[in-house]
Amino acid sequence: MAFFKRELSPVERFGNTLKEKQVARQKLADRLSLAETVVAEKRAAAERLAVAGAANAKLDRAEANMRAVEDHAKTLRAALAEFDEQIASTERALADAIAQRDRDMVAEGIEAMAAAIERAAPGFGAGAMALVEAVTKSTASMPEATRFSASVEALRREVLAAADLICWELRSAAVRTRAGNANAAFPATAEAEQPPLPEIERQLIYTLNPLLWREGGEVRRAAAFALVGLPKGLLPVALRHQHVDYLNARRVQTLMHVHGSGRFQGEPDPDDPQLIDLDLLAAEGKESAEANVA
Template structure:
């Protein structure tokens, strides 16, 4: 019956190599102990012969035996020293293999998180698409429902872009972890799709004074007695100060007959003294003129 051997991991290979070196060192140390003991016996015997006045032949043979044992002990000491160096190298290799194994495990866990995110993204897309379809399926397309569907689609695109970025960052972290946190050449991060700026929620109103306001870096101006789309955030203050009114207001109907309903007047100049800054209406220290439409 044929048995298939499992392939050993680097840690197991270095562990076996270290154990073999340690066993070899133990055997050499035992042989060295025996050789040194034999050398001591030969030395004592040669010394005894010399003190007893033995012949030159006996002394030569005793010295020859002592030198042979001494050379053997010297060779064994060199072998033990070399084995000690090999054991040190094997211990270092084993420590590095263990550290690499731990780094690989950590990197695999990081890559597993990235893979799980990538597997979850299609399910998220399906769910978001189903939600948008549920909102827009009906024949009566309400403004709120359409706006909600647009928000869901924006969130969907933002989540997909963020998922792509985080997966790249996780895989880059896994690469650095696997390499031992050394500087490695990484691919540039994926280009994140920039989402369009959300549209400002507006309300069509009729101006009673020339107005100005800011939308980001852009300055907007509207002439008096014209219809304009005013940001809803500015509408409450503009109404409270009677600088605008709703299109269905009675006085607006009269003013439309007098001045017209379209943007017939040119945009007011920035230095027009009658220009009302809607952004400054909320400041308590500033007094804004009230509309005179009597």
């Protein structure tokens, strides 16, 4: 019965090749060391014969022997230099293979995360739909239950849309990670661009223009075409002026595939003339409403 040998990985192949070359180089270096010792001995012998006034025939033989061992040592030195170049090249190839192996491991982890999200999303959708149907299919009717059902349905749509987006982003990041683009992988410390504050109720929304607003004396800015946790108090005015849209909106899905989620975009420059001041828009809307009432 024939047994098939396991195919070696690139790291194993280059590692084995490097060890073999290092062993061969050491043997060659030992031979060179011995040859150089012989060269020194032949030179010393020729020198003694010359000093002693030996016959020309003896001097000719001594010089010929000396040149022979010198040529042999020169050949060994050239071979040793070639081995050094081969070892350096193999070390670089091994380092590249190790780096690729590590990138592949990270990419596989990212792909596994995307697959896990995809497997879990239908369960979430089914559970949320069951909550909605518990209200919509009931013979009783209560405003509170109706509002609850509408909120759950909106949340279900938003979460499923966000799950599709994050899976697409994760797989794109995995591809870039395998290709060696270090900036493509999700940093270990990456978090949401706008960490939600406990006292502010927020809505995850997609920006269509660069925005700014204020929270507790701090100015917040968000780039265009990015996922942002926007305070719900500013959401109506931002939607009314077409500066943001919901994640499940058709145009947002297209923009996400074109621009991504903007997860790694920096904040727009404070002097950017395209920045939309949501607080100013909200104040203007309030003044206009008060004027109409007056």
